[in-house]
Structure formats: structure tokens, C-alpha cells
Amino acid sequence: MRISQLFLPTLREVPAEAEVISHQLLLRAGFIRKAAAGVYTFLPLAWRVIRKIEQIIREEMDRQGGQEIMMPIIQPAELWQESGRWDVYGPELFRLKDRHGRDFCLGPTHEEIITALVRQEIRSYRQLPQLLYQIQNKYRDERRPRFGLLRGREFIMKDLYSFDRDEAGLEVSYQKMYEAYTRVFTRCGLKFRPVEADSGAIGGNDTHEFMVLADSGEALVVFCPDESCGYAANVERATSPVQRDTVEEETSQPLKLVDTPGMHTVEQVTAYLGLNARRIIKTILYQTEKGVVAALVRGDRDVNEVKLQKVLDVLRLELADAPTVEKITGARVGYAGPVGLQNVRLVADDEVMLLVNAVAGANRDDAHLVNVNPGRDFVPHMVADIRVVRAGDPCPKCGALLRETRGIEVGQIFKLGDKYSRALGATYLDERGQSRPMIMGCYGIGVTRTMAAAVEQNHDEDGIIWPVSIAPFHVVVIPVNHKDEQQMNLAEEIYQELQAGGVEVVLDDRAERAGVKFKDADLVGYPMRITVGNQAVQTGELELRYRATREMQLVSREQIAGHIREYIDRAVRVL
Amino acid sequence: MRISQLFLPTLREVPAEAEVISHQLLLRAGFIRKAAAGVYTFLPLAWRVIRKIEQIIREEMDRQGGQEIMMPIIQPAELWQESGRWDVYGPELFRLKDRHGRDFCLGPTHEEIITALVRQEIRSYRQLPQLLYQIQNKYRDERRPRFGLLRGREFIMKDLYSFDRDEAGLEVSYQKMYEAYTRVFTRCGLKFRPVEADSGAIGGNDTHEFMVLADSGEALVVFCPDESCGYAANVERATSPVQRDTVEEETSQPLKLVDTPGMHTVEQVTAYLGLNARRIIKTILYQTEKGVVAALVRGDRDVNEVKLQKVLDVLRLELADAPTVEKITGARVGYAGPVGLQNVRLVADDEVMLLVNAVAGANRDDAHLVNVNPGRDFVPHMVADIRVVRAGDPCPKCGALLRETRGIEVGQIFKLGDKYSRALGATYLDERGQSRPMIMGCYGIGVTRTMAAAVEQNHDEDGIIWPVSIAPFHVVVIPVNHKDEQQMNLAEEIYQELQAGGVEVVLDDRAERAGVKFKDADLVGYPMRITVGNQAVQTGELELRYRATREMQLVSREQIAGHIREYIDRAVRVL
Structure with a gap:
């Protein structure tokens, strides 16, 4: 893509409305624009990042036997009345009526819809387990939407629901998702930690949150420094023995x-x-x-x-x-x-x-x-135990002194048990012909939230530093002087060659000073930058700069494509 | 995928609610389930078809310089008031209020949102043209939702908006989209016809509809039999000279x-x-x-x-x-x-x-x-001219006698002109520094409608006949006797080999009679079926059957993978 044609409106100033760094940078770098409070349009670069995160999620859900479906966003009230949540959900549920006066809501989650679907179609233990998921807009009418994508009213989530014969089956599904989530966030190039969490209003027993670690995170996490122990919990849930x-x-x-x-x-x-x-x-x-x-x-x-x-x-x-x-x-x-x-x-x-x-x-x-x-x-x-655990308290598993860190919750996995299957009558016949409720789990990842969390974790004073696997583009090629035909031609050549080699590359062909281009490149956060100046034209040596380390390296014209290809492949390879 | 694990609930009976063939077959073949009137869940096979159609659309939009974004589904009323459509849109617009009593609607289309976005970010003629698109759920509160996916209340659309300096620029964008649409429906393997159409309430002048030809189509089309002439029009719009x-x-x-x-x-x-x-x-x-x-x-x-x-x-x-x-x-x-x-x-x-x-x-x-x-x-x-043109009337371009056909509208392209850019103040500075309204076009494809239209056009009394490029899977492998270990092993081997070769294949490993499996295979409409019976075990000759022609062919064990790969590549190749 040529930047002259790309819809990439960067801003020089920090927008006044933006309180947190991900919101500031995603606005400034031309990734998102507000359409209403807590409601955003994702511009081309953001959409590329989101689609990469989605694809990583999809591959890891499929790897565990997940099947992708798509449920409606508008949900009939009847099902929510059956589950008992229509009356208790409160003002966070967007509600509407159709032209005939029938009640609907915009789905914040899909336990009702999926349970009603599965109860119709699954009859026998032979058809279990089922892992069904979707990646879709979700709605939550926050009293005070803020922090950009971190607390919006319309956001993209992956939600998977597991249906098993019994608790032992649920444990297997839960472990599969635990592994899938670990792989997803690892592949996204993020530093994260799964922590024990509180199950809140959704019901169920065991639950883990996946926290992207960032000083700006809303959630406080305590963890055991002894890695062989591995205890980690949201402070909302953390326990510690009485001393x-x-x-x-x-x-x-x-x-x-x-x-x-x-x-x-x-x-x-x-x-x-x-x-x-x-x-x-x-x-x-x-x-x-x-x-x-x-x-x-x-x-x-x-x-x-x-x-x-x-x-x-x-x-x-x-x-x-x-x-x-x-x-x-x-x-x-x-x-x-x-x-x-x-x-x-x-x-x-x-x-x-x-x-x-x-x-x-x-x-x-x-x-x-x-x-x-x-x-x-x-x-x-x-x-x-009604106290807040904090750093210095002993670990409940091994007694070592706990430490604290902050994180952004990007995923959560829940054991729901039979709460929804009982309420909605989702039963199956077991080996002996007896009717039993299916045992459910539900598993969410905030897709747009993951993008924002990636920025919270990976940025510096100049802009975003995208992990390679979810970067909107891998490389930006910048000719230093746009009036210099030799530089422009060489830049074009490299751009074409990289593109032909499957590298996601943009060419900054704008009639702008090099300084403006460098600033934009740092702001947007392409993992690599190739500068094409006089030296490059004369010696054939190109300046390759890595955004994350700010390291510069001279690479010959002949080797640049292979060099970059290798770097990307190493960064995004799937283990 | 093994069918024993696939969420694929086929039905023997024709559901009473389904009036048209695509609705009947998509229900019976386990592609969709109703969640509310005009609101459906897409099960795994449907979702695979939809994602293939989306990917074809995406590639063709990108080929023409389109950039993918994602706008919100919930749209603030203010913008619709600015354009004047809030009051005139009528009961088809789903409206809702947030917790603070502010008005929103669920987007049936996005002229307001995109124009408001572009007016903020585009200042100069140098930044034009822009072609921006999204693929997203759309909402229309039909008085009487029916015909399954053909007239739903929640459906998936691709909508692209073009912004040009002038009418000449719009003409270029319009032609690009005309070509892109032609390529999309060709690649989807559909028989279709672009026809002149009426622009209706959305405004603007020129417009073409893309009709998938099917006897069950709601739209009547007249066309000139002389292909060098090429005149074709929706009868709503068709003209004919007075005789x-x-x-x-x-x-x-x-x-x-x-x-x-x-x-x-x-x-x-x-x-x-x-x-x-x-x-x-x-x-x-x-x-x-x-x-x-x-x-x-x-x-x-x-x-x-x-x-x-x-x-x-x-x-x-x-x-x-x-x-x-x-x-x-x-x-x-x-x-x-x-x-x-x-x-x-x-x-x-x-x-x-x-x-x-x-x-x-x-x-x-x-x-x-x-x-x-x-x-x-x-x-x-x-x-x-206020009469309905019909077959036998002379062609307005060449005078040949017009013929009639029926079709399902799956796409429409519009020249909007400056209707929305004037109402919302989307202007740019031209070469002489003068402020001018951008000239817009809008271009829609009904994604879920295309899936249904494909079924209306491609089916027989046994079920669906998917075009290869949008089939949920390419091949089904059916062992005749699930108790015969040799058959099961051979079928498994072939399944593995095809899968490793990138063929999208399912193995019907269910403990069912062969007749049930054959019936399901025809109903679902996999383009190819491989039957593994005694003959196959003894001679190594496999029975390969093409769904579309019902032709059968014996192919040796060694050649089957290459044979199928070649068939698929030929069917889905992009010219």
C-alpha cells in the first residue's frame, strides 16, 4: 500500500478526550475514530490488526476442536426471561422493541441463544462434547464509557461455549481453552498472566482471567515469585493464609x-x-x-x-x-x-x-x-476472609511472599456447570437412556480490548511498538527526499520486491519532509523501517531500523528481502 | 472434519415455516436455525460458505483499491437528523435509546457515518479518491420477514462508499465497482446479470442491480437477446420505444x-x-x-x-x-x-x-x-412512459425483441452524487483552493443473500449443489459399511491424504447406513463424493461422484488426490 492513498489520518496533538495511552495513540496514529461515546470506527490499520488477532484466535479455537458459527446480535427477550436474566441484567443491557412491540436486546453475551440452539439439536451423549464459538460485536451500555477501547459500549469479542456430559468433560474442555488462550496471547506477542479470578454475576465456579501486564492496567494481580508454584490471582479473588x-x-x-x-x-x-x-x-x-x-x-x-x-x-x-x-x-x-x-x-x-x-x-x-x-x-x-491481599502476604500455595503487578483483562474462562442448561432445559440422554443436563463452560476474549492492551504494553514516547504478529504492516519504506528520482525509484523497487515476497509493506510516497515520515512511522509503530537516502543509492546499503529496539543496521540491497522475511517468519512462527 | 463431531443437524422433513427452496434446504441441510422472525444463527457449514463469499468480495474490493474498515452498528440519531433521514426512514429502522435516553438506530446503511468520518479527515483533492468498505451485519425491521435469508431483519452486507472530486471521478469509481461485482459473482460460480435499475429512496441517478438468475426470483428482468447490445433492466426501470x-x-x-x-x-x-x-x-x-x-x-x-x-x-x-x-x-x-x-x-x-x-x-x-x-x-x-415493459417489446438500444427472466438482487451500485456530502458538509479544497462537495457513490452486496441465491439457483430434488468456490467443503468421503475395518481404514487414509493436500474434506465416520450418508451428502451438496466400499478395498479403484452432474467415475487410489486437487484448482482459479 502507498501511504499517499492509505486512509491513515495521523494527528500531531494528543486529543483532549483521551485519558489513557492506548486511546491517545490509537487516535493519533489514525487507527480509530469515535462515532459516539464508547462507539468507534476502526480505520484500515486497526482493522488489519483486529483481523490478525481474530485469525490467531480462530486457528487456536479450531486446533482444540472448536467450530465457528455466528449467532444473532439482536436477541429475543423470551430467552432471557427463560434464563431469568431479563429482569436482573440492569441498565447495561441495550434493549429495544421491534415494529410489533416485541422486546429484544443487543447481546452482551450469548449463553441463552447458544443453549436454546443446542437443546434443539443435541439429543445423545454421542453428540457431546461440542465447542462452538463466534467472533462478533458485543454490547454493554456502560454508565461512563471511557479509556477508548478498554471500556467501550460496542466491542468485538470471541465467545466460545462448551457442552459436556459431566464435570470431568468440562474439566477437559476448560483445560483445552486454558491452553488455547495461552497460545493465543503468546502468538499475539504479549506478556500476560493467567490468574484466578472471581466468577461474578455470570455464575459458575472455577474461572481464570488472562491479564496482559501493563502498569496502566485497571486490575491488580498478586502472584507468587516462585515459578514452580505459579499461583496468581486477581486481588478481587486472591487469598492468603492468616499469619x-x-x-x-x-x-x-x-x-x-x-x-x-x-x-x-x-x-x-x-x-x-x-x-x-x-x-x-x-x-x-x-x-x-x-x-x-x-x-x-x-x-x-x-x-x-x-x-x-x-x-x-x-x-x-x-x-x-x-x-x-x-x-x-x-x-x-x-x-x-x-x-x-x-x-x-x-x-x-x-x-x-x-x-x-x-x-x-x-x-x-x-x-x-x-x-x-x-x-x-x-x-x-x-x-x-474479607480482606484485600497485597504484596508481601504469603502465597496460599507455597508460603513465599506474594508480589503485585497490574494487568488488563483480555480473556476469561468460566466453568458454568448446569446453570443455563437447567434453566433452559438443555438435556441429553446418557448411555443408560437417562436425561441429564449438559455441563457448560464459556470462554471469552476481548478482541478490540486485546488490541488496546497491546498498545498499553508496547509503546514509548514516540508511539506504538506493534508485536510483529499483529502489526498492521511489517515494514515501512521511506525515501528521504521525495524529489530525488533515484531515491524514489529505489524505494519503489524495494517496495515492489518486498510485496512480491509476501511482506506486508507500505511505501511512504508522500510529498513530505523525511522528518514527518519518520515521526509518523514511529507513531504508527511498524516493526521495521527501511530508509532510502543518498547513501543507499550510492552504495546499495540500506538502513534498516527496528522499532522495538531502535537498533539500526545496514543491509545490502540484495539481502534486504531475505533478511526481513526471515525476521518476520521467526517472529510469527507457530510452535 | 469428521461428521461425527461436526455440528451439522440435518432434518428429514421440510420445515413448515419455509416457503422458498433456499430456506427449506438451508434449514434441512443444517446450515441455519431461526433465533427470531427474520433473525438466524449460522451453523458451521453456513459460516464457512459466508466466509468464502466474504473473502472473494474482500479480494475484489482490494483489487480496485478499496480499503476495509469497520463502522459501528449502533449509530447516533444526530447524524441521521443532519442528513434528514431520521424522520423519513419509517418503521424499517430499528431504533433504541441508551441509558441516558439518547437516540440510536441499528444501521441499515452507513452513508451518514462514513460521510461524517470522511468530512473530518479529508481536506484536499490530493487525498481523493477514497474507496472505503466494510462487511458487517445490517438491520431492517421488515413488516413481514420471510423467505429465510432472502428477506431477513438481520443480515450481512458488504457496503463500499466512494469519494471523488467530481462526476468524472465518480464514473471511474462506478466502473471499478461494476467490474469488481462482475468478478465477485463470477468467482462465486453464479449465473447473474447486471441490470439497469431504479434508484429508489436512497437518491442518486445511475444505478445497476446484480441479479442472480433463478426462476424463483422476486425480480422480473427484461434483457436484449443480442449480446453485443447487452441491454438489461429491472422491469421497474425498463423502457421501450413506442411502436x-x-x-x-x-x-x-x-x-x-x-x-x-x-x-x-x-x-x-x-x-x-x-x-x-x-x-x-x-x-x-x-x-x-x-x-x-x-x-x-x-x-x-x-x-x-x-x-x-x-x-x-x-x-x-x-x-x-x-x-x-x-x-x-x-x-x-x-x-x-x-x-x-x-x-x-x-x-x-x-x-x-x-x-x-x-x-x-x-x-x-x-x-x-x-x-x-x-x-x-x-x-x-x-x-x-408509465407502462410495464415486457417480453416482446423492442429493446430501447437496438430494437431487437426483449426477453424476460427472473432474478434475485444480490448487489446494487449507485451514483449518489453530492446528496450526502452537501447535507453533512463533506467538502474538500480543489486545485484552486476552492471548497467543493465530494461526489459519492455507494455499492452494496448482500452476503447472506448471495448464499441463499446460490441455493435458489443451484439445487435439485435431493438438495443443494454448491459451486466449488463457495462450497462449505469440497469433498465428502463415505465408507459404505462402518463396521468394515478395511473400508474405515481406507476412508481414513484418503481423508488424511486429501486434508494434508489442502483439500477441504469431511469424513462421514458416523455409525449410520450408507443410504443415510448418501442422502445427507446430496442434501448438504458437497461438490464431490468419494465412496469407499468393498470394490475400493479390493481393486483400489474409488468411486468419485460429482454432485452437479451426478456423473460417476472410477479413479485409482494413487490418482485420487491429484485428480481432486486439479478439479478444485480449475474451478476456483482467479483470472
């Missing part, structure tokens, strides 16, 4: 009320009383649909709301507002404590129960209790 | 009222009065938003409502109801005539004006006028 050895041996002392005028944060109380935050019992009140709950964690800890919601089995969990706190505790916000607290469920983190002579709010303005002893001074309704 | 030589030389006679009791059809009147229908002036009353119109055509002709609507420049055109006819004519339906008719616009077909001593309704019950002479007895407000 009993850090508990001081101490005799419990009598409960005492102390004045703490104006001291309503952990920091203020610890400074005022001269003690470590680990001695504090932090008491946080939440509003749920089952009433108010008080969550207790150590003063140096945070409440993990995902875990808390799960142990409470509630759909709604929000911090209680000040009037509620005042009504329940009889004190201003900042002085809540578990001792004598009425009309709430007390949920204590395991660590809290090990404290001796701790400090807690007194449920009185400007006062705390010291020498609080759990079990003696209050008895929680529930003791559970 | 002056068929007018009898006659002297006009005085107007006379005759009784025609109960004679209210052309057939009745011609029989009763003993004359040819060509002597009758048929008068049809229409209701329009500009009042009632009387259309006059010869008694042997039909009114072409598309032409009539165009010459009248009205949005609404419906047959007037009986009370309206009675009020206007003062007579029952069947006795309307042009003489003395008040309060309507009279539009006469050219042919009517050549009649001498014609017969027309008298605007009185049970009476007609004879010796009606246009010009003398009535003067129409407008004379125009």
Missing part, C-alpha cells in the same frame, strides 16, 4: 474507653494513641438488600468488597451513608466499632479474630475502646 | 356513449364490444399525498408504479379505494375514463396518445365511450 506467627503473645486486659477527640481515621487514631495500625479493628458499614452489615478488618487492611458480597450472598453492596451510620452507631462517622453494635450483621475478617487488646471505635463521638478482645467483647455473626 | 408502426391509420369518429351493463374489466369490455384490448384506455386512480391521480395506459398494459411515482415526484402512491373512485367518477369501480374527469391529475402513457377511436370508461355506471381520441376528447396534464 499467626505475627500475633504477639499477650494477656487480655480489661476494656477501656479513651477520648480520641476529632480522631476519626485509622491514621489519626494510631498517631494519637501511639500504636501500629495492625492493632486497630476497622469497622465499615455497608448497606445491602438484606439490611446493614458491619465489616471488620485490621486497621492496616482494606475490605475486599467482592469477597464480602460473596460471603453475604447479596446483589447490592454499597457503603452506608452518614445518616445511616449515625443512626446505627449513635455517633458521627469514624467512631463505629463492633462492641455493643445492634441491628447489624457483624462480619469479621479472620485476622481480626486473632487480635488481642485491640482498639476499635466506641460508637460514641470522639471516643475509642482499647483492649478490645474479639470473642470476649463481641461475637461476629460470621468470620471469613 | 408507431403498430398504430392503424384511421380517421377519428365522433364520440359515442355505449351501454356496457356489468362490464367492468378490460376482458369483459373487449369481449362484449368485440375488440382488441389494445383499443382500450385503462384508467387507474391513485391516491397520493398531492391528491388523486388518474393513470392511463393501453388495455393490454399494466401501470409501472415505480415509474409513475417518479414522474409524479410523490412519496405515497396507493390504489384509490372504492368510495374515492365513486366520488371522483360518479360511477362504480370499473367505469372510470379520462373524458370529462374533474379534480384529478391525468397522466397518460405515451402509447395512449397514439390511439385513435379508442374505448374508455364513461364515468357512468354500466357505460363506456367509444371513439375516444386523446387530444380531442381529453388533454392529459402529463404524458410519460
